[in-house]
Amino acid sequence: MPLLLGCIADDFTGATDLANTLVKQGMSAVQVIGVPEGPLPEANAVIVALKIRTAPVGDAVAQSLAACDALTGAGARQVFWKYCSTFDSTDAGNIGPVGDALLKRLGAGFAIACPAFPTNGRTVYLGHLFVGGALLNESGMENHPLTPMTDPNLVRVLSRQTDGGVGLVPFGVVEQGAAAIRREMTRLADAGRRWAIVDAVTDAHLLAIGEAVAPHALVTGGSGVAMGLPENFRRAGLLPARSDAASLPPMQGAAAVVAGSCSRATLGQIGLARDHVPVLELDALATPDAAALAAQALGWAEGRLEAARPVVIAASATPEKVAALQARLGREAAGALVEEAVATIAEGLVARGVGRLVVAGGETSGAVVQRLGVTALRIGPEIDPGVPWTFAEPRGIHLALKSGNFGARDFFLKAFHHG
Ligand SMILES: Nc1ncnc2c1ncn2[C@@H]1O[C@H](COP(=O)(O)OP(=O)(O)OP(=O)(O)O)[C@@H](O)[C@H]1O
Ligand SMILES: O=C(O)[C@@H](O)C(=O)CO
Numbered sequence: 001m002p003l004l005l006g007c008i009a010d011d012f013t014g015a016t017d018l019a020n021t022l023v024k025q026g027m028s029a030v031q032v033i034g035v036p037e038g039p040l041p042e043a044n045a046v047i048v049a050l051k052i053r054t055a056p057v058g059d060a061v062a063q064s065l066a067a068c069d070a071l072t073g074a075g076a077r078q079v080f081w082k083y084c085s086t087f088d089s090t091d092a093g094n095i096g097p098v099g100d101a102l103l104k105r106l107g108a109g110f111a112i113a114c115p116a117f118p119t120n121g122r123t124v125y126l127g128h129l130f131v132g133g134a135l136l137n138e139s140g141m142e143n144h145p146l147t148p149m150t151d152p153n154l155v156r157v158l159s160r161q162t163d164g165g166v167g168l169v170p171f172g173v174v175e176q177g178a179a180a181i182r183r184e185m186t187r188l189a190d191a192g193r194r195w196a197i198v199d200a201v202t203d204a205h206l207l208a209i210g211e212a213v214a215p216h217a218l219v220t221g222g223s224g225v226a227m228g229l230p231e232n233f234r235r236a237g238l239l240p241a242r243s244d245a246a247s248l249p250p251m252q253g254a255a256a257v258v259a260g261s262c263s264r265a266t267l268g269q270i271g272l273a274r275d276h277v278p279v280l281e282l283d284a285l286a287t288p289d290a291a292a293l294a295a296q297a298l299g300w301a302e303g304r305l306e307a308a309r310p311v312v313i314a315a316s317a318t319p320e321k322v323a324a325l326q327a328r329l330g331r332e333a334a335g336a337l338v339e340e341a342v343a344t345i346a347e348g349l350v351a352r353g354v355g356r357l358v359v360a361g362g363e364t365s366g367a368v369v370q371r372l373g374v375t376a377l378r379i380g381p382e383i384d385p386g387v388p389w390t391f392a393e394p395r396g397i398h399l400a401l402k403s404g405n406f407g408a409r410d411f412f413l414k415a416f417h418h419g
Contacts, residue, residue, distance in 0.1 A: 001028065001042045001043065001044060002044065002075060002238065003040065003043070003044065003045075003046060003071070003074050003075045003076050004027075004044045004045065004076065004077050004078070004233045004238055004239060005022070005027070005044065005045040005046075005076060005077070005078055005079075005080055005226075005229060005230075005233070006045075006046060006048075006067075006068070006071025006072060006074070006076025006078070006079050006080070007019075007045060007046065007047040007048065007071075007079070007080040007081075007082055007226075008047075008048050008050065008064050008067045008068060008071070008079065008080070008081055008082065008098075008102075009031075009047055009048065009049050009050065009082040009083075010050060010051075010052050010053040010060070010082065010083045010084070010094065010095075010098070011049070011050075011051060011052075011053045011084070011362035011363065011365070011366055012033070012049045012051065012362060012365040012366045012369050012401055013359075013361070013362040013365045013387075013401040013402060013403040013404075013406075014049075014082050014083065014084060014222075014223070014362060014403065015031045015047045015048070015049035015082065015377075016031060016049075016377060016379070016387070016388060016390060016401045017082075017222075017223040017386040017387070017403060017406070018047055018080070018082045018223040018226055019031045019045070019047045019377070019379045019388075020223070020379055020382055020386060020387070020388040021223040021224070021226050021227055021386075022044075022045045022047075022226060022229075022230060023379045023388070024382070025226075025227060025229075025230040025231070025242075026230060026239075026241070026242025027044045027045050027230040027233070027239060028042075028043045028044045028045065029043055029044070029045040029046070029047060029379060030042075030043040030045075030046055030047070030376055030377070030378060030379075031046075031047045031049050031376065031377040031379065031390070032046060032047070032048055032049065032375065032376050033049050033369055033370070033374055033375055033376065033377070034048070034049070034050065034370075034375075035048060035050070035063055035066045035067050035070060036048065036067075036070045039074075040070065040071075040074045041376060044230075044233070044239055046071060046074070046076070047082070048067040048070070048071065049366075049369075049377075050063050050064065050067065051363070051366035051367075051370070052064065052094060052098070053083070053084070053088055053089070053094065053146075053147065053362065053363070054090070054094075054146045054147060054332075054335075054363070055094065057092055057093040057094055057097045060093060060094040060097065060098050061094075061097055061098055061101045064081070064098045064101060064102060065101055065102070065105055068102055068105055068106070069105075072106070077233075077238075078216065078217065078218075078219065078229070079102060079106060079217065079218050079219075080218075080219050080220070080221075080226055080229070081095075081098060081099055081102055081111075081218060081219070081220040081221075082220075082221070082222070082223065082226075083095050083115065083220070083221070083222070084115065084222065084362070084403075085115045085116070085117040085120060085122040085222035085223070085224065086115065086122065086129070086131060086136060086139070086141050086149060086405065087115050087129055087136070087149065087154060087157060088141075088144065088146075088147040088149065089147055089157070089161065090147055091160045091161065092161070093161050094161075095113070095158065095161055095220070096158055096160075096161025096162035096195075097161060097162070099111055099113070099162070099195070099218070099220050100162055100163075100164060100194070102218050103194065103217075103218055106217040106218055107217070108216070108217040108218055109189065109194060110185065110188070110189040110193070110194055110195070110196070110216070111194070111195060111196075111216065111218045111219065111220050112169070112185070112195075112196050112197075112198045112209065112213055112216070112219060112220065112221065112225070113154065113158055113166075113195055113196070113197050113198070113220050113221060114197070114198040114200055114206075114209060114220075114221040114222070114224070114225040115129060115154070115221055115222040115224075116198075116199075116200035116201070116205070116206060116221070116222065116224050116225065117222045117223060117224035117385075117386070118200070118201060118202055118203055118205075118206070118224065119203070119224070119385045119386075120385050120386055120405070120406060122222065122224070123200065123201045124154065124197065124198070124199045124200055124201070125171055125199055125201060126168070126170055126171060126199065127153055127154050127155045127168045127170075127197045127199070128152045128153055128154070129152050129154055130152075131405070135152040136149050136151075136152040137149060137150045137151060137152045138152075140263065140264040143262075143319040143322075144262075144263075145262055145322045145326070145331065145334070145335055146331065146332075146335055146363065154197045155167075155168055155197050158195055158197065162194065162195060164193070164194025164195055165191075165192055165193040165194060165195070166193065166194075166195040166196070166197065167188040167191070167193040167195070167196045167197075168196060168197050168198075168199070169181055169184045169185060169188070169196050169197070169198040169199065170199050171199040171201065174198065174199050174200060174205045174208065174209065175205070177208045178208045178209075178211040178212040179212075181198070181208060181209055181212035182212045184196075185212065185213075198225075200224070200225070203224075203227065206224045206225050206227050206228060207227060207228040207231075208228070209225055209228060210225060210226070210227055210228015210229050210231070210232065211228050211231070211232065213225075213228075213229075214229075214232040214235075214236075223386060247380065247381075248378060248380035248381075248389060248390075248391040248398065249391060249396075251355065251356050251389075251398050252307075252355040252356075253307065253353050253354055253355020253356060253397065254305035254306055254307055254349075254352070254353050254354045254355065254356075255305075255306070255307060255308075255309065255310035255311075255354070255356050255357075255416045256301070256305065256310050256311050256312075256313070256349050256354045256356075256357050256358070257273070257310050257311070257312040257313070257314075257357070257358040257359075257360065257412045257415075258313050258314075258342050258345055258346050258349070258357065258358075258359055258360070258364070258368065259312070259313070259314040259315065259316045259342075259359075259360035259361060259364070260314075260315050260316065260338050260339060260342045260359075260360065260361040260363065260364030260367075261316055261360040261361030261362075261364060261402075261403075261404035262316045262317055262318075262319070262322055262361075262404070263361075263404035263405045264405070265404065265405045265406065265407060266314075266316055266360045266361065266402075266404055266405075267316060267318070268409050269360070269407060269409055269410075269411050269412050270312060270314050270316060270412070271409075272409045272410055272412075272413075273310075273312045273412040273413065274312075276309075276413055277309045277310055277311065277312060277412070277413065278304050278311045278312070279311075279312040279313075279314065280296075280297055280300045280301075280311070280312070280313045280314070281314050281316075282296065282297060282313065282314065282315045282341070283317075283321075284315055284317070284325055284334070284337065284338050284341070285317075285321055285324055285325050285328075288325065288328065288329060288337060289337075290337050290338075290340035290341040290344060291341075291344070293315070293341040293345075294341050294344035294345050294348065297313045297341075297345045297348075298345060298348040298349070298352070300313075301313065301348075301349060301352065302352075305349070305352060305353060305354060309413075309416070310358070310412060310413075310415075310416055312412055313342075313345055313349075314360075315338045315341060315342055316360070316361075322334070325337075335363065338364075339363060339364055339366075339367035340367065342359075342364050342367060342368060343367040343368050343370070343371035344371070346359065346368040346371060346372065347371050347372060350372060350395070350397060354397070355397050355398060356389075356397065356398040356399075356400075356416065357397065357398070357399050357400075358399075358400045358402055358411075358412060358415050359399065359400070359401050359402065360402045360404065361402075361403075361404050362401075362403060362404060365401040365402075369392070369399070369401070372392065372395050372397075373394075373395065374392040374393065374394075374395055374399070375393055375394060376392075376393045377390035377391065377392055377393070377399065377401075378390060378391040378393070380398075381418055383400060383407070383411065383414065383415045383418050384406060384407045384408055384411055384414075385406065386403060386406045387400055387401070387402050387403065387406050387407055387411075388400070389415075389418060400415055
């Protein structure tokens with residue numbers, strides 16, 4: 001099976017989201033954890049999941065280039081740089097610098113940037129990113145613990161991260177379809193732009209954009225814009241007719257949720273779960289010690305674990321509490337402490353028989369997956385848009401890595417009625 005699309009994702013939930021999108025479009029896809037060292041798994045798309053969203057720019061670039069080399073070395077014909085549908089990044093990066101480095105490595109001079117994911121309420125209009133009905137900077141993302149997003153104008157945001165000019169392919173052009181989008185990209189590239197933010201409000205827009213970028217060496221964006229890419233390979237005779245996602249082994253063991261995401265969606269999901277299943281909310285401010293928090297949580301879980309319903313253990317907190325812990329420890333140390341605690345809890349839960357685990361939050365998922373020694377995730381059925389069940393190798397457990405902002409309010413309950 002030839003490798004066609006080589007993908008690099010800046011976090012682990014994002015990688016799963018992308019793999020899920022490709023599988024739904026009939027492309028076989030496997031997510032691998034970290035820069036692959038040995039041979040790549042057999043699949044038409046391989047998604048390398050990195051934990052580089054908030055890494056220092058130099059590290060993010062080095063890991064992305066190593067992943068790119070592994071993917072193109074294995075024959076990938078196009079590279080996809082996946083970041084968050086809410087464009088999570090700081091003015092230092094890493095969306096722009098990684099994209100610039102990949103363009104250079106691939107010998108290309110132009111790429112689109114399109115985080116739109118209309119099914120999950122992320123749309124881009126005249127370069128401005130909306131989350132549901134709100135501009136990005138009024139959506140709750142302005143309070144993100146690690147990457148507060150305070151400017152909704154993506155042309156401006158990306159311009160602060162790259163020395164290549166950033167243009168815009170506006171809604172009016174996107175509406176006209178792939179040929180018009182391609183003409184506008186050519187015009188922008190001829191005018192010396194290296195990047196174009198591309199508007200998209202509907203899936204039809206994303207499919208047209210996907211078709212327009214067929215010849216591009218590098219495509220960048222959220223998972224939405226990848227929707228149109230499998231069809232390009234099919235049109236070129238490289239990908240067979242659609243096949244269904246491989247089914248996963250049957251689920252076994254006790255059910256649990258661990259959460260480190262502080263997004264509005266996750267806080268709402270914890271709130272609803274409280275009325276139905278055992279929920280433990282950790283207070284990292286009162287106990288700023290990862291080992292002590294983990295011991296509390298694992299002690300509490302004792303005797304409560306079962307297959308029929310999950311326990312929920314959340315370090316998630318309101319923006320005020322997050323700010324208080326950050327003021328005491330510093331932003332990175334606060335995040336690292338909570339990630340360490342949640343990873344230890346996840347490890348302890350699996351050791352105590354949890355076989356299906358939902359992890360809420362991208363950074364949190366990175367910490368958990370690394371701690372569990374997972375090397376690859378096979379993609380299974382979708383629970384809610386962007387979040388499938390996966391089967392983690394070599395641990396042999398089921399994991400669902402939920403992006404902070406994804407999932408309906410009853411996600412932590414409904415997940416365990418799937419698969
Ligand atoms: N009570 C808390 N105080 C300070 N930081 C916290 C607290 N709880 C969680 N965090 C940190 O907040 C960060 C949340 O980021 P994470 O990526 O896990 O969630 P998210 O951004 O909502 O999800 P995604 O990246 O999928 O959108 C993590 O680093 C986590 O450790
Ligand atoms: O694009 C998204 O919103 C998600 O896949 C993600 O990256 C969250 O971490």
